[in-house]
Amino acid sequence: MAHVYMDVPAGVTTSMNLSATLILAFGMSMDAFAASIGKGAALHQPRFSEALRTGLIFGVIETITPLIGWSIGQFATQFVVSWNTWIAFILLAFLGGRMIAEGLRGKNSECQPVHRHGFWLLVMTAIATSLDAMAIGVSLAFLQVNILQTALMIGMATLIMSTAGIMVGRFIGPILGKRAEILGGVVLIGIGCNILYSSLA
Template sequence: MTEIILIALSLSMDAFAVSVSSAACTKNLRKKHMLRAALAFGVFQGAMPLAGWFAGYAFIERISRIDHWIAFGLLFLIGGKMLIEAAEDFVKHPNPACPTDAEKKKRDLSSKRVLIALAIATSIDALAVGMSFAVIRQPILLPSAVIGFVTALVCGAGFIFGKRIGLLFGRFAQIAGGITLIAIGARILAAHLRLGI
Protein backbone atom coordinates (compact mmCIF):
# COMPACT_ATOMS: atom_id res chain seq x y z
CA MET A 1 0.00 0.00 0.00
CA THR A 2 2.90 2.36 0.74
CA GLU A 3 4.16 1.97 -2.82
CA ILE A 4 0.70 2.73 -4.24
CA ILE A 5 0.49 5.91 -2.15
CA LEU A 6 3.99 6.97 -3.30
CA ILE A 7 2.99 6.40 -6.93
CA ALA A 8 -0.24 8.35 -6.36
CA LEU A 9 1.66 11.25 -4.80
CA SER A 10 4.21 11.24 -7.63
CA LEU A 11 1.53 11.20 -10.33
CA SER A 12 -0.37 14.02 -8.65
CA MET A 13 2.57 16.44 -8.82
CA ASP A 14 1.72 17.84 -12.28
CA ALA A 15 -1.84 18.58 -11.16
CA PHE A 16 -0.44 19.96 -7.89
CA ALA A 17 1.82 22.36 -9.82
CA VAL A 18 -1.16 23.57 -11.89
CA SER A 19 -3.19 24.06 -8.69
CA VAL A 20 -0.40 26.01 -7.00
CA SER A 21 0.19 28.31 -9.97
CA SER A 22 -3.54 28.87 -10.54
CA ALA A 23 -4.11 29.79 -6.89
CA ALA A 24 -1.01 32.00 -6.74
CA CYS A 25 -1.71 33.88 -9.96
CA THR A 26 -5.51 34.07 -10.23
CA LYS A 27 -7.00 36.73 -7.99
CA ASN A 28 -10.65 35.81 -8.40
CA LEU A 29 -10.42 32.01 -8.33
CA ARG A 30 -13.46 30.94 -6.29
CA LYS A 31 -13.76 28.00 -3.92
CA LYS A 32 -16.25 26.29 -6.24
CA HIS A 33 -13.69 26.45 -9.08
CA MET A 34 -11.01 25.00 -6.81
CA LEU A 35 -13.30 22.18 -5.68
CA ARG A 36 -14.41 21.41 -9.23
CA ALA A 37 -10.77 21.40 -10.40
CA ALA A 38 -9.64 19.10 -7.57
CA LEU A 39 -12.46 16.67 -8.41
CA ALA A 40 -11.75 16.79 -12.15
CA PHE A 41 -8.03 16.19 -11.66
CA GLY A 42 -8.83 13.31 -9.28
CA VAL A 43 -11.36 11.67 -11.62
CA PHE A 44 -9.10 11.84 -14.67
CA GLN A 45 -6.03 10.76 -12.70
CA GLY A 46 -7.98 7.78 -11.34
CA ALA A 47 -9.50 6.79 -14.71
CA MET A 48 -6.29 6.87 -16.75
CA PRO A 49 -4.58 3.96 -14.94
CA LEU A 50 -7.68 1.85 -15.61
CA ALA A 51 -7.47 2.61 -19.32
CA GLY A 52 -3.72 1.94 -19.33
CA TRP A 53 -4.16 -1.32 -17.42
CA PHE A 54 -6.69 -2.66 -19.93
CA ALA A 55 -4.46 -1.61 -22.83
CA GLY A 56 -1.41 -3.25 -21.24
CA TYR A 57 -3.32 -6.39 -20.25
CA ALA A 58 -3.94 -7.15 -23.92
CA PHE A 59 -0.19 -7.64 -24.44
CA ILE A 60 0.77 -9.53 -21.26
CA GLU A 61 1.41 -12.92 -22.85
CA ARG A 62 3.58 -11.44 -25.60
CA ILE A 63 5.81 -9.48 -23.23
CA SER A 64 5.94 -11.73 -20.16
CA ARG A 65 9.73 -12.29 -20.40
CA ILE A 66 10.52 -8.59 -20.34
CA ASP A 67 7.59 -7.24 -18.33
CA HIS A 68 9.80 -5.95 -15.49
CA TRP A 69 11.98 -4.07 -18.00
CA ILE A 70 8.88 -2.48 -19.52
CA ALA A 71 7.53 -1.47 -16.09
CA PHE A 72 10.93 0.01 -15.20
CA GLY A 73 11.15 1.78 -18.58
CA LEU A 74 7.70 3.33 -18.28
CA LEU A 75 8.28 4.58 -14.72
CA PHE A 76 11.78 5.80 -15.63
CA LEU A 77 10.45 7.71 -18.65
CA ILE A 78 7.62 9.30 -16.67
CA GLY A 79 9.93 10.24 -13.79
CA GLY A 80 12.59 11.52 -16.18
CA LYS A 81 10.00 13.59 -18.06
CA MET A 82 8.90 15.20 -14.78
CA LEU A 83 12.53 16.04 -13.90
CA ILE A 84 13.22 17.48 -17.37
CA GLU A 85 10.04 19.60 -17.26
CA ALA A 86 11.01 20.95 -13.83
CA ALA A 87 14.55 21.71 -15.04
CA GLU A 88 13.28 23.44 -18.20
CA ASP A 89 10.88 25.51 -16.11
CA PHE A 90 13.73 26.49 -13.81
CA VAL A 91 15.93 27.53 -16.77
CA LYS A 92 13.13 29.55 -18.39
CA HIS A 93 11.95 31.08 -15.10
CA PRO A 94 14.75 31.04 -12.47
CA ASN A 95 12.62 33.26 -10.24
CA PRO A 96 9.10 31.81 -10.12
CA ALA A 97 6.60 34.36 -11.33
CA CYS A 98 3.03 34.39 -12.46
CA PRO A 99 2.49 33.74 -16.17
CA THR A 100 1.61 36.42 -18.70
CA ASP A 101 -2.05 37.22 -19.40
CA ALA A 102 -2.02 34.92 -22.45
CA GLU A 103 -0.61 32.06 -20.36
CA LYS A 104 -3.13 32.75 -17.59
CA LYS A 105 -5.99 32.08 -20.02
CA LYS A 106 -4.52 28.63 -20.68
CA ARG A 107 -4.67 27.94 -16.92
CA ASP A 108 -8.02 29.56 -16.11
CA LEU A 109 -9.67 26.81 -14.08
CA SER A 110 -13.00 28.64 -14.07
CA SER A 111 -13.30 27.65 -17.76
CA LYS A 112 -14.66 24.09 -18.12
CA ARG A 113 -12.86 23.63 -21.44
CA VAL A 114 -9.51 24.64 -19.94
CA LEU A 115 -10.15 22.49 -16.87
CA ILE A 116 -10.84 19.35 -18.92
CA ALA A 117 -7.80 19.99 -21.14
CA LEU A 118 -5.54 20.40 -18.09
CA ALA A 119 -7.07 17.37 -16.35
CA ILE A 120 -6.30 15.22 -19.41
CA ALA A 121 -2.82 16.70 -19.88
CA THR A 122 -1.81 16.16 -16.26
CA SER A 123 -3.14 12.58 -16.18
CA ILE A 124 -1.49 11.13 -19.32
CA ASP A 125 1.40 9.81 -17.20
CA ALA A 126 -1.11 7.79 -15.17
CA LEU A 127 -2.07 5.95 -18.37
CA ALA A 128 1.49 4.62 -18.68
CA VAL A 129 1.55 3.70 -14.99
CA GLY A 130 -1.63 1.68 -15.53
CA MET A 131 0.15 -0.18 -18.33
CA SER A 132 3.08 -0.91 -16.02
CA PHE A 133 0.66 -2.36 -13.43
CA ALA A 134 -0.76 -4.64 -16.14
CA VAL A 135 2.62 -5.94 -17.30
CA ILE A 136 3.66 -6.85 -13.75
CA ARG A 137 0.22 -8.39 -13.19
CA GLN A 138 -0.90 -6.10 -10.38
CA PRO A 139 -4.62 -5.51 -9.78
CA ILE A 140 -5.67 -1.97 -10.72
CA LEU A 141 -8.92 -1.07 -8.95
CA LEU A 142 -7.42 -0.16 -5.58
CA PRO A 143 -4.41 1.71 -7.04
CA SER A 144 -6.70 3.60 -9.43
CA ALA A 145 -9.02 4.66 -6.60
CA VAL A 146 -6.07 5.68 -4.41
CA ILE A 147 -4.46 7.65 -7.26
CA GLY A 148 -7.70 9.56 -7.91
CA PHE A 149 -8.37 10.25 -4.23
CA VAL A 150 -4.80 11.33 -3.47
CA THR A 151 -4.73 13.60 -6.53
CA ALA A 152 -7.93 15.36 -5.45
CA LEU A 153 -6.51 15.90 -1.94
CA VAL A 154 -3.13 17.05 -3.25
CA CYS A 155 -4.80 19.53 -5.62
CA GLY A 156 -6.83 20.91 -2.72
CA ALA A 157 -3.58 21.36 -0.80
CA GLY A 158 -2.04 22.95 -3.90
CA PHE A 159 -4.71 25.64 -3.94
CA ILE A 160 -4.05 26.39 -0.27
CA PHE A 161 -0.25 26.44 -0.73
CA GLY A 162 -0.55 28.56 -3.86
CA LYS A 163 -2.52 31.23 -2.05
CA ARG A 164 -0.14 31.29 0.92
CA ILE A 165 3.32 30.25 -0.25
CA GLY A 166 3.45 30.87 -3.98
CA LEU A 167 5.00 29.12 -6.95
CA LEU A 168 8.34 27.74 -5.75
CA PHE A 169 6.90 24.78 -3.83
CA GLY A 170 5.20 23.27 -6.90
CA ARG A 171 8.51 23.07 -8.75
CA PHE A 172 10.22 21.13 -5.94
CA ALA A 173 7.24 18.79 -5.60
CA GLN A 174 7.50 17.90 -9.29
CA ILE A 175 11.20 17.03 -8.86
CA ALA A 176 10.41 14.83 -5.83
CA GLY A 177 7.66 13.07 -7.80
CA GLY A 178 9.99 12.31 -10.70
CA ILE A 179 12.68 10.88 -8.43
CA THR A 180 10.13 8.73 -6.59
CA LEU A 181 8.77 7.16 -9.81
CA ILE A 182 12.30 6.36 -11.02
CA ALA A 183 13.12 4.77 -7.65
CA ILE A 184 9.96 2.62 -7.71
CA GLY A 185 10.76 1.50 -11.26
CA ALA A 186 14.31 0.59 -10.19
CA ARG A 187 12.93 -1.38 -7.23
CA ILE A 188 10.62 -3.39 -9.51
CA LEU A 189 13.51 -4.18 -11.85
CA ALA A 190 15.88 -5.08 -9.00
CA ALA A 191 13.29 -7.39 -7.42
CA HIS A 192 12.79 -9.29 -10.69
CA LEU A 193 16.52 -9.54 -11.41
CA ARG A 194 17.25 -10.70 -7.86
CA LEU A 195 14.57 -13.39 -8.11
CA GLY A 196 15.71 -14.35 -11.60
CA ILE A 197 12.22 -13.94 -13.03
Protein backbone atom coordinates in the same frame (compact mmCIF):
# COMPACT_ATOMS: atom_id res chain seq x y z
CA MET B 1 5.43 4.02 -3.76
CA ALA B 2 6.09 0.33 -3.29
CA HIS B 3 6.12 -1.65 -6.50
CA VAL B 4 4.23 -4.90 -6.27
CA TYR B 5 4.86 -7.59 -8.86
CA MET B 6 3.17 -10.93 -8.36
CA ASP B 7 5.05 -13.79 -9.95
CA VAL B 8 2.76 -16.79 -10.30
CA PRO B 9 3.98 -20.03 -11.85
CA ALA B 10 2.24 -21.19 -15.02
CA GLY B 11 -0.86 -23.21 -14.33
CA VAL B 12 -1.25 -21.87 -10.79
CA THR B 13 -4.21 -19.65 -9.96
CA THR B 14 -5.00 -17.66 -6.87
CA SER B 15 -7.47 -14.97 -5.88
CA MET B 16 -7.56 -11.59 -4.19
CA ASN B 17 -10.06 -10.63 -1.53
CA LEU B 18 -11.62 -7.17 -1.17
CA SER B 19 -9.10 -5.87 1.36
CA ALA B 20 -6.16 -6.93 -0.82
CA THR B 21 -7.76 -5.23 -3.82
CA LEU B 22 -8.28 -2.01 -1.85
CA ILE B 23 -4.67 -2.03 -0.67
CA LEU B 24 -3.54 -2.56 -4.25
CA ALA B 25 -5.85 0.21 -5.52
CA PHE B 26 -4.63 2.84 -3.08
CA GLY B 27 -1.04 1.68 -3.45
CA MET B 28 -1.32 2.25 -7.19
CA SER B 29 -2.68 5.77 -6.57
CA MET B 30 0.23 7.06 -4.48
CA ASP B 31 2.36 8.27 -7.39
CA ALA B 32 -0.63 10.15 -8.81
CA PHE B 33 -1.29 11.65 -5.36
CA ALA B 34 2.27 12.96 -5.07
CA ALA B 35 2.22 14.31 -8.63
CA SER B 36 -1.13 16.05 -8.12
CA ILE B 37 0.16 17.83 -4.99
CA GLY B 38 2.89 19.35 -7.14
CA LYS B 39 0.37 20.23 -9.84
CA GLY B 40 -1.94 21.84 -7.30
CA ALA B 41 0.89 23.85 -5.74
CA ALA B 42 1.79 25.23 -9.17
CA LEU B 43 -1.73 26.61 -9.69
CA HIS B 44 -3.13 29.86 -8.31
CA GLN B 45 -5.85 28.91 -5.83
CA PRO B 46 -7.25 25.96 -7.82
CA ARG B 47 -10.97 25.38 -7.38
CA PHE B 48 -12.48 22.04 -6.46
CA SER B 49 -13.75 21.73 -10.04
CA GLU B 50 -10.15 21.80 -11.30
CA ALA B 51 -9.14 19.27 -8.64
CA LEU B 52 -11.99 16.99 -9.70
CA ARG B 53 -11.06 17.44 -13.38
CA THR B 54 -7.50 16.38 -12.62
CA GLY B 55 -8.74 13.47 -10.53
CA LEU B 56 -11.01 12.30 -13.35
CA ILE B 57 -8.20 12.40 -15.91
CA PHE B 58 -5.83 10.52 -13.61
CA GLY B 59 -8.56 8.09 -12.56
CA VAL B 60 -9.70 7.23 -16.07
CA ILE B 61 -6.15 6.58 -17.27
CA GLU B 62 -5.36 4.56 -14.14
CA THR B 63 -8.45 2.46 -14.89
CA ILE B 64 -7.46 1.86 -18.51
CA THR B 65 -3.81 0.89 -17.97
CA PRO B 66 -4.45 -2.29 -15.91
CA LEU B 67 -6.92 -3.38 -18.60
CA ILE B 68 -4.24 -2.87 -21.24
CA GLY B 69 -1.79 -4.90 -19.15
CA TRP B 70 -4.42 -7.61 -18.66
CA SER B 71 -4.93 -7.84 -22.42
CA ILE B 72 -1.22 -8.17 -23.04
CA GLY B 73 -1.15 -11.20 -20.78
CA GLN B 74 1.79 -13.43 -20.05
CA PHE B 75 3.37 -13.30 -23.52
CA ALA B 76 4.82 -9.84 -23.04
CA THR B 77 5.21 -9.82 -19.26
CA GLN B 78 8.97 -9.45 -19.26
CA PHE B 79 8.83 -6.65 -21.83
CA VAL B 80 6.31 -4.66 -19.81
CA VAL B 81 8.11 -5.09 -16.50
CA SER B 82 11.50 -4.33 -18.05
CA TRP B 83 10.56 -1.20 -19.98
CA ASN B 84 7.64 0.44 -18.18
CA THR B 85 9.91 1.89 -15.48
CA TRP B 86 12.24 3.48 -18.03
CA ILE B 87 9.33 4.96 -19.98
CA ALA B 88 7.82 6.35 -16.76
CA PHE B 89 11.19 7.79 -15.68
CA ILE B 90 11.78 9.53 -19.03
CA LEU B 91 8.26 10.99 -19.15
CA LEU B 92 8.36 12.23 -15.55
CA ALA B 93 11.88 13.64 -15.94
CA PHE B 94 10.77 15.52 -19.08
CA LEU B 95 7.59 16.88 -17.47
CA GLY B 96 9.42 17.77 -14.26
CA GLY B 97 12.19 19.52 -16.15
CA ARG B 98 9.58 21.48 -18.10
CA MET B 99 7.90 22.62 -14.87
CA ILE B 100 11.24 23.66 -13.34
CA ALA B 101 12.16 25.64 -16.47
CA GLU B 102 8.79 27.41 -16.46
CA GLY B 103 9.13 28.13 -12.75
CA LEU B 104 12.57 29.66 -13.25
CA ARG B 105 11.30 31.80 -16.12
CA GLY B 106 8.38 32.91 -13.99
CA LYS B 107 10.75 34.21 -11.31
CA ASN B 108 12.29 36.64 -13.78
CA SER B 109 9.15 37.89 -15.54
CA GLU B 110 5.66 39.13 -14.81
CA CYS B 111 3.37 36.18 -15.53
CA GLN B 112 -0.37 35.79 -15.24
CA PRO B 113 -1.27 33.31 -12.49
CA VAL B 114 -2.11 29.85 -13.82
CA HIS B 115 -5.54 28.61 -12.78
CA ARG B 116 -5.73 25.50 -14.94
CA HIS B 117 -3.33 22.90 -16.33
CA GLY B 118 -3.57 21.90 -19.99
CA PHE B 119 -5.48 18.70 -20.74
CA TRP B 120 -2.64 16.96 -22.57
CA LEU B 121 -0.10 17.90 -19.90
CA LEU B 122 -2.30 16.18 -17.32
CA VAL B 123 -2.78 13.19 -19.62
CA MET B 124 0.99 12.78 -20.09
CA THR B 125 1.55 13.04 -16.33
CA ALA B 126 -1.24 10.54 -15.66
CA ILE B 127 0.21 8.06 -18.18
CA ALA B 128 3.67 8.39 -16.67
CA THR B 129 2.39 7.70 -13.15
CA SER B 130 0.13 4.82 -14.23
CA LEU B 131 2.55 2.60 -16.14
CA ASP B 132 3.06 0.48 -13.01
CA ALA B 133 -0.65 -0.27 -13.15
CA MET B 134 -0.14 -1.72 -16.62
CA ALA B 135 2.50 -4.11 -15.30
CA ILE B 136 0.17 -5.01 -12.42
CA GLY B 137 -2.53 -5.73 -15.00
CA VAL B 138 -0.21 -8.23 -16.66
CA SER B 139 0.31 -9.95 -13.30
CA LEU B 140 -3.43 -9.98 -12.62
CA ALA B 141 -3.90 -12.02 -15.79
CA PHE B 142 -2.63 -14.99 -13.76
CA LEU B 143 -5.04 -14.45 -10.86
CA GLN B 144 -8.69 -15.30 -10.34
CA VAL B 145 -9.88 -11.70 -10.18
CA ASN B 146 -12.59 -9.65 -11.81
CA ILE B 147 -10.24 -7.42 -13.81
CA LEU B 148 -12.92 -4.85 -14.63
CA GLN B 149 -13.88 -4.46 -10.97
CA THR B 150 -10.23 -4.28 -9.91
CA ALA B 151 -9.40 -1.69 -12.59
CA LEU B 152 -12.41 0.41 -11.57
CA MET B 153 -11.32 0.31 -7.92
CA ILE B 154 -7.82 1.42 -8.90
CA GLY B 155 -9.33 4.22 -10.96
CA MET B 156 -11.64 5.35 -8.16
CA ALA B 157 -8.81 5.34 -5.63
CA THR B 158 -6.70 7.41 -8.01
CA LEU B 159 -9.57 9.84 -8.63
CA ILE B 160 -9.98 10.36 -4.87
CA MET B 161 -6.26 10.70 -4.14
CA SER B 162 -5.51 12.96 -7.12
CA THR B 163 -8.41 15.27 -6.31
CA ALA B 164 -7.21 15.43 -2.70
CA GLY B 165 -3.66 16.04 -3.90
CA ILE B 166 -4.67 19.13 -5.89
CA MET B 167 -6.46 20.55 -2.84
CA VAL B 168 -3.46 19.86 -0.62
CA GLY B 169 -1.32 21.64 -3.22
CA ARG B 170 -3.72 24.60 -3.07
CA PHE B 171 -2.62 25.28 0.51
CA ILE B 172 1.06 24.64 -0.17
CA GLY B 173 1.20 26.90 -3.24
CA PRO B 174 0.67 30.28 -1.51
CA ILE B 175 3.34 29.41 1.06
CA LEU B 176 5.90 28.58 -1.61
CA GLY B 177 4.93 31.36 -4.01
CA LYS B 178 6.70 31.19 -7.37
CA ARG B 179 8.86 28.33 -6.12
CA ALA B 180 5.79 26.04 -6.14
CA GLU B 181 6.15 25.13 -9.82
CA ILE B 182 9.84 24.39 -9.32
CA LEU B 183 8.96 22.15 -6.38
CA GLY B 184 6.29 20.44 -8.48
CA GLY B 185 8.89 19.68 -11.12
CA VAL B 186 11.29 18.32 -8.52
CA VAL B 187 8.49 16.11 -7.17
CA LEU B 188 7.81 14.63 -10.63
CA ILE B 189 11.51 13.95 -11.22
CA GLY B 190 11.74 12.44 -7.73
CA ILE B 191 8.82 10.10 -8.47
CA GLY B 192 10.53 9.01 -11.69
CA CYS B 193 13.83 8.38 -9.90
CA ASN B 194 12.04 6.40 -7.17
CA ILE B 195 10.28 4.24 -9.77
CA LEU B 196 13.56 3.58 -11.57
CA TYR B 197 15.50 2.92 -8.35
CA SER B 198 12.83 0.52 -7.03
CA SER B 199 12.94 -1.41 -10.31
CA LEU B 200 16.75 -1.63 -10.48
CA ALA B 201 17.06 -2.45 -6.78
